[in-house]
Structure formats: structure tokens, C-alpha cells
Amino acid sequence: MEYLFKAVSFPVLKVGDFIDGMVIARKKSALYVDLGSVGTGIVYGRELMAARDMVSNIRMGDRITAKVVEPENEDGYVELSLKEAGREIVWREARDLAEKKIPLELVIKEANKGGLVMEWEGIQGFLPASQLRSIHYPRVEGGDKEKILGELQKMIGQSLTVTIITADQEEDKLIFSEKETQTEELKEVLSKYKVGDIVDGEITGVVDFGIFLKIEEGLEGLAHISELSWSLVEDPRTLFNIGDKIKAKIIAIENGKISLSIKALEPDPWVRAKEKYKKGDIVQGVVIRLNRYGALVAVEEGLAGLVHISEFGTENTMREKIELGKTYPFQITLFEPDERKMTLVYLGDVEKEVKSA
Numbered sequence: 001m002e003y004l005f006k007a008v009s010f011p012v013l014k015v016g017d018f019i020d021g022m023v024i025a026r027k028k029s030a031l032y033v034d035l036g037s038v039g040t041g042i043v044y045g046r047e048l049m050a051a052r053d054m055v056s057n058i059r060m061g062d063r064i065t066a067k068v069v070e071p072e073n074e075d076g077y078v079e080l081s082l083k084e085a086g087r088e089i090v091w092r093e094a095r096d097l098a099e100k101k102i103p104l105e106l107v108i109k110e111a112n113k114g115g116l117v118m119e120w121e122g123i124q125g126f127l128p129a130s131q132l133r134s135i136h137y138p139r140v141e142g143g144d145k146e147k148i149l150g151e152l153q154k155m156i157g158q159s160l161t162v163t164i165i166t167a168d169q170e171e172d173k174l175i176f177s178e179k180e181t182q183t184e185e186l187k188e189v190l191s192k193y194k195v196g197d198i199v200d201g202e203i204t205g206v207v208d209f210g211i212f213l214k215i216e217e218g219l220e221g222l223a224h225i226s227e228l229s230w231s232l233v234e235d236p237r238t239l240f241n242i243g244d245k246i247k248a249k250i251i252a253i254e255n256g257k258i259s260l261s262i263k264a265l266e267p268d269p270w271v272r273a274k275e276k277y278k279k280g281d282i283v284q285g286v287v288i289r290l291n292r293y294g295a296l297v298a299v300e301e302g303l304a305g306l307v308h309i310s311e312f313g314t315e316n317t318m319r320e321k322i323e324l325g326k327t328y329p330f331q332i333t334l335f336e337p338d339e340r341k342m343t344l345v346y347l348g349d350v351e352k353e354v355k356s357a
Contacts, residue, residue, distance in 0.1 A: 125174030221258035230302025305342030
């Protein structure tokens with residue numbers, strides 16, 4: 001007899017284990033589960049109330065997964081929790097969906113200044129604004145947070161196709177991304193374009209750092225402020241409006257993003273300047289910017305050089321001697337057109353001997 005006891009081994013359960021079993025009885029106050037060699041499990045009391053929605057759909061003979069709350073109570077049953085097990089199963093599925101990057105169609109429930117709130121399988125998740133596709137990203141002048149929130153709130157009730165990018169059960173953190181869903185689709189669309197292509201598009205956004213151009217449905221590119229004109233652009237809004245139809249040149253395609261240039265469609269003034277200017281030339285220039293580093297001076301449209309602050313001594317002295325928008329005589333002390341680099345010295349009202357560079 002002692003030999004038989006040693007030969008038969010039974011699995012030892014501990015709190016927190018997950019176990020499968022078959023429902024063998026349903027009563028108003030309890031649910032009984034056959035756990036095989038482990039014994040009989042029971043879901044009752046607070047655990048039964050917590051899982052009442054799940055229990056209402058369970059039938060005799062159904063196989064279920066439950067979490068062990070008490071390996072053996074005073075009546076000899078294994079106390080089980082369906083709700084805890086259900087939550088674990090959902091998080092496992094979330095991690096699987098994240099790993100496989102499977103798209104989900106979810107409805108936007110709420111909005112805050114950081115992004116959008118969505119719900120999946122009873123778990124509240126977050127879609128950061130930074131993870132929105134460019135077509136949905138709120139473009140607000142000056143990055144005003146209240147205005148951004150206003151734009152995000154307009155999306156409440158809409159459905160978006162997203163993927164799970166973070167599923168952290170311990171932190172109760174579920175993060176979605178709309179950007180990730182377009183990977184394959186975007187690759188196919190982008191395959192039609194290459195660097196150097198000239199495209200027609202409609203301006204869909206004008207912001208401090210440039211303009212967004214819709215090239216085709218679902219595909220946008222960004223022309224950075226530095227690529228809008230050969231001349232200095234302080235504010236893109238002075239040159240472009242939403243709805244304008246323009247041409248642009250593709251200058252880069254990286255990480256699913258298209259970079260555009262408007263100025264690349266115009267002749268490069270630095271190329272012409274090679275034949276026109278040289279170090280030592282005295283030129284007339286218009287002051288187009290003043291700051292603590294010095295003065296930026298346009299010798300002609302799209303061709304500008306820096307007069308270093310050291311030429312004036314202090315910023316106050318510089319501002320006393322020259323003004324924005326006015327023309328003064330300067331001498332070229334460094335001229336490297338291939339590097340698009342030029343430095344100047346201010347000659348004042350009377351041309352003076354210039355220090356050698």
C-alpha cells in the first residue's frame with residue numbers, strides 16, 4: 001500500500017496557478033469544476049459575483065480556465081477565480097496581438113491633451129497623438145495644447161484601425177498605434193515613388209516647421225521650412241495656404257516618410273553665384289535677420305551670408321549700426337558656394353580697409 005502511494009503523484013497547486021477544467025455542476029451559489037486528478041474546483045461567494053457576466057454564459061460540460069485562489073479550503077475544494085483568469089487570458093491575447101502586429105478596429109472613447117482613449121476587451125488603452133497617421137494628426141498653429149485637444153475631441157466616436165504596441169499587464173498599460181497599421185500598405189504605395197520624382201499635391205497643413213502635402217489618398221509628405229524657398233522663410237503661412245495645389249520634388253524616402261522640397265524646383269542661386277562672386281568682392285546687401293550671433297545679409301534672392309557679431313562688438317552696437325530691411329555695403333571674407341557658405345564684414349557708410357580673413 002505504501003508503494004502505491006509513492007507511485008502515484010498528484011500535481012501540487014499553489015495560489016496564482018491557472019488550471020483548466022470542465023464544469024460539472026451549476027448552482028445558484030456556486031459553480032463546480034472537475035479538475036481531474038487535482039480534485040474539484042469551486043467558484044462561489046465574491047468570486048462568483050465578480051464573474052457573474054461570464055458565468056451566465058457558461059453551460060454544463062464547458063471547459064474553462066480559472067485561477068487558483070485557495071489550493072484547498074476546509075471543505076476540500078480548490079477555490080477558483082474566473083475573473084482573474086479571464087483578465088490573464090485577455091492580457092495574453094493582447095501580448096500575442098502585439099507580437100503579430102494584428103490590426104484592430106476600435107472606437108475612440110475619449111480624448112486628452114496627449115492623445116486618444118480606446119477600449120479593447122474591457123481594457124482601457126491609450127493612443128498617443130504621436131502614433132496617429134499624419135492624415136489624422138492635429139495640426140495646430142504654435143502647438144497650442146488646448147487647440148490640439150479640441151481637434152482630438154472631434155475624433156471621439158470615430159473608428160480607427162490600430163495595432164497594440166505595448167501590452168504590460170503589471171503596469172496595466174495598453175498602448176495603441178495607428179502608424180504601425182500602415183506598414184505593408186505604405187510599402188506598396190511608396191514603391192511607386194523614388195527620390196527625384198516631381199509630384200503634384202494639395203497642401204493639407206501649414207505649420208511653423210513647414211507644410212504637409214497630400215500626394216495621393218492616405219499618403220502625405222513634409223516639406224521642411226528650409227526646403228520651401230532659397231530665400232529665408234520666417235513663417236510658412238506667409239507663402240502657403242491649406243488647399244493650395246503645388247508641385248514638389250521628393251528628396252528623401254526614409255522610414256515610411258517622404259521628404260519634399262519646393263525650392264529644388266527652382267535654380268540654385270549658389271550655382272550662379274560661383275561665376276558672379278569671389279572673396280574680397282564688395283557687395284550691397286539687405287539685412288534679413290538680426291540675433292545674438294550676428295546679422296544675416298541677403299546679397300541677392302536666395303544668397304545670404306553671415307556678419308559675425310564680433311564685427312560689431314556687441315548685439316546692441318550691431319542694432320545701432322544696422323536695421324532689418326535696410327541695404328548696406330559689405331565685403332565678402334569667405335566664399336564657399338559648394339558648401340553654401342559665405343561670411344561678410346560690414347563696411348559702414350564709408351568703405352574701409354577690411355581685415356584679411
